[in-house]
Amino acid sequence: MQTVKKLIKTLKNKKRVFIQTHNYPDHDAVASAFALHYLLRNFKIDSAIIYHGDILRDSLQKMIDRLNIPILPHYKYELSDDDSIVIVDANKKNKNIAELKGQVLAVIDHHPGTAYEDLEFCDIRSDYGACASILFSYFAELMLEPGREVATALHAGIVFDTHQFTRNANPIDIETVAMLYRVSDVAFVNSLVRNSIKLEDVKQYRYLLDKIRVKDRCAYCHFQEGCDKDLLAILADYLLSVKEIKVVVLSAQSSDCVSFCVRSELPEIPANTMIQQLLAGIGSGGGHLDMAGGRIPNIRDFDQETICKRMSALVKNGKI
Numbered sequence: 001m002q003t004v005k006k007l008i009k010t011l012k013n014k015k016r017v018f019i020q021t022h023n024y025p026d027h028d029a030v031a032s033a034f035a036l037h038y039l040l041r042n043f044k045i046d047s048a049i050i051y052h053g054d055i056l057r058d059s060l061q062k063m064i065d066r067l068n069i070p071i072l073p074h075y076k077y078e079l080s081d082d083d084s085i086v087i088v089d090a091n092k093k094n095k096n097i098a099e100l101k102g103q104v105l106a107v108i109d110h111h112p113g114t115a116y117e118d119l120e121f122c123d124i125r126s127d128y129g130a131c132a133s134i135l136f137s138y139f140a141e142l143m144l145e146p147g148r149e150v151a152t153a154l155h156a157g158i159v160f161d162t163h164q165f166t167r168n169a170n171p172i173d174i175e176t177v178a179m180l181y182r183v184s185d186v187a188f189v190n191s192l193v194r195n196s197i198k199l200e201d202v203k204q205y206r207y208l209l210d211k212i213r214v215k216d217r218c219a220y221c222h223f224q225e226g227c228d229k230d231l232l233a234i235l236a237d238y239l240l241s242v243k244e245i246k247v248v249v250l251s252a253q254s255s256d257c258v259s260f261c262v263r264s265e266l267p268e269i270p271a272n273t274m275i276q277q278l279l280a281g282i283g284s285g286g287g288h289l290d291m292a293g294g295r296i297p298n299i300r301d302f303d304q305e306t307i308c309k310r311m312s313a314l315v316k317n318g319k320i
Helices: 002-011 027-041 058-066 131-141 148-161 170-180 186-194 200-210 231-238 271-278 304-315
Strands: 019-020 047-051 071-073 084-088 103-109 121-124 213-215 216-221 248-255 258-264 284-287 290-294
Touching: 002 027, 002 084, 002 103, 002 131, 027 047, 027 058, 027 071, 027 084, 027 148, 058 186, 058 304, 103 131, 103 248, 131 148, 131 170, 131 186, 148 170, 148 186, 200 216, 200 231, 216 304, 231 248, 231 258, 231 290, 248 271, 248 290, 258 271, 258 284, 271 284, 271 290, 271 304
Parallel strands: 019 047, 019 084, 047 071, 084 103, 103 121, 216 248
Antiparallel strands: 213 216, 248 258, 258 290, 284 290
16 A cells, blocks of 8 residues: 655646546546646646546535535646546546646546556555545545545545445444544534435436336346436436346436446446346446446437347346
């Protein structure tokens, strides 16, 4: 495990530093980037937080606004080849990270991934439930206490990414929130968790319940008219709360691709392997043992029946 002091030394004399989240960032990615931005400022290293895509959920935008998180789309800056980039909550060359101008010097992530040899700093802890927990460990290592706004963001990032400690949570994630608890705005974090959907989202729940296909403990539903990625994940978690359902695959069509969200409660059917095999030859995906995502870039390659047949074949023997 690399020490954060090496990262600080690496970035100390760089002209411009950008902290890049994965595309369409979530609470954990934004919180982790915010914490790193704050930490670097303690060492007189200026940085800017950037992302590709959109902020999809109202609860995340509310967190950004309330905590004054300085995050902007990457096109707001004129990036150059001389700029330095630190990727948080994703990895270099992942499908969910836009390749931007500049040199990627560091990666901080909690997803399974490769430690590329050309990186000056790489901290991948795939046993952690949230990237925010890694960022808090940097503060502990340097004996710094995050301010209330950063502590609140980290608290929210961990709670959201572990689905309130019910998914991929590590004891360290729980210990981290316990330490943040006395500093963070707990009432605000709780309000974000409670109010994670909008009234207009209810129609997608209705569509899901009308169109769901369940077989052999697996549920599948395709949203022909589209569904934003974050809501797709919320709907997948919702389905997984049904006693008889152990594996969930949801897909949503957009103008240029088909997005997938996978959930699994069965150790013998890891979500990250399942999405890769479901989309073999037509798309790509990855993630954790219990949650994963994927994408078919060409809509013409998508067929609901093919996906259903592949899913049935994968779970038929109860093992991938």
